[in-house]
Amino acid sequence: MFVDVSRAAVRALETNIDLLGATTSATVLCMDAMRYLARGEGAFDLAFVDPPYASGLVGRLLDRLHGSGLLKPGGYVYIEESTGNE
Numbered sequence: 001m002f003v004d005v006s007r008a009a010v011r012a013l014e015t016n017i018d019l020l021g022a023t024t025s026a027t028v029l030c031m032d033a034m035r036y037l038a039r040g041e042g043a044f045d046l047a048f049v050d051p052p053y054a055s056g057l058v059g060r061l062l063d064r065l066h067g068s069g070l071l072k073p074g075g076y077v078y079i080e081e082s083t084g085n086e
Helices: 007-020 033-038 057-068
Strands: 002-004 028-030 044-049 071-079
Touching (some): 002 007, 002 033, 044 057
Parallel strands (some): 002 028, 044 071
16 A cells, blocks of 8 residues: 555556556555545555655654554554755
8 A cells, every 4th residue: 555645656656566567466545644544444564654854744644653553563664754954
């Protein structure tokens, strides 16, 4: 499951999924990640958190993942965030 609010990012994901031949095992949604998580659908082994830098969303996303059971026990979260030097 891939969720991104950017239409360009979603198109790139869909293109790469097609190139890899993973069309039956990967789903891409163009929507806000917080809205998606609020739906409470499924649980993840791995979550990539890469919100726009300086958006303040990392903490909110982590709280939602942790407090909702959306991250499976032993699951991993990969966070990409600015170092402030950009």
